[in-house]
Amino acid sequence: MTFAIKALTRNDIGTKNAKKIRNSGNIPAIIYQKEKNINISVPTKEFETEYFKGNILATIIEIEIDGKKTKNIVKDISLDPVTQRPVHIDFATCEGLKNINIAAKFNFIGKDKSPGLKRGGFLHVANRRASLSCPIDEKIPVSIDVKVDSLHLSSKIWSDQVSLPQNIKFASKNKFLICSIIGRGKSKTDDAKADGEQTAEAGEAKSDG
Incomplete structure (x- = not known):
């Protein structure tokens, strides 16, 4: 299963900046790569729509950054302890891999x-x-x-x-x-006993009639 989403790179990191990103309707994230990790943000609405389907950990995420698309998988998702909504996402690149x-x-x-x-x-x-x-x-x-x-x-x-x-x-x-x-x-x-009791009750009912 594949899911495509556009992302923006971000240079500012830290709790304060992460809060600003969430308030703007995005989720802070990172793509782990062999050479250099990339800090990004993805649209909250689009990602949550896919996330709440329940199959995000079995999905290849095609992330587009500045017109360039790469295949990734979700390695970890941090959730808000109250709302249980994603607040940070760890992606791992699939580029160059034969198996994932x-x-x-x-x-x-x-x-x-x-x-x-x-x-x-x-x-x-x-x-x-x-x-x-x-x-x-x-x-x-x-x-x-x-x-x-x-x-x-x-x-x-x-x-x-x-x-x-x-x-x-x-x-x-x-x-x-x-x-x-x-x-x-x-x-x-137990089943035989229950069947016997039902038979006895039926017999008693017939006798009473």
């Missing part, structure tokens, strides 16, 4: 069909996102589907059990836990 690491979120599919959840279990999510290594020229996924429709109580899904798009792989070489079904839930004995 992005953070894609997991989508858990089939929760309504999971035997473990139907029995009263709870879906424990160990990792909501994962770092993916992606060729920069490939279509970069913003999310990864994880099927939980067959999970029973105590079942787990590890990273090596999840299918990824072609040429995409997890950045971590070690497998990691994605989710599990926890909780005692209802046992088969």
Whole structure:
């Protein structure tokens, strides 16, 4: 996924100047590069529109400065502790790279069909996102589907059990836990007992009639 935005360079740094930039409708930011980092500002409205979609960490940001465009990714975002809106952004350049690491979120599919959840279990999510290594020229996924429709109580899904798009792989070489079904839930004995009680109640109602 790619998002384009225009930026302005800035020479003045510091808390006081950052406040002026925010009051003017922009967000102070920096682009980290091998040779020289660039201090910039980006339009608040445009960036927040993309940010609140929830996929900014899995998006290539095409930043245009004075007519020159470069590809970048978001490395870190500082948020206002009260409003939770971005107040500063750290970008990292993708120029000259063949592969980049992005953070894609997991989508858990089939929760309504999971035997473990139907029995009263709870879906424990160990990792909501994962770092993916992606060729920069490939279509970069913003999310990864994880099927939980067959999970029973105590079942787990590890990273090596999840299918990824072609040429995409997890950045971590070690497998990691994605989710599990926890909780005692209802046992088969409980279900049988409940069924028996319902049958008995039906029989009593029939006798009373």
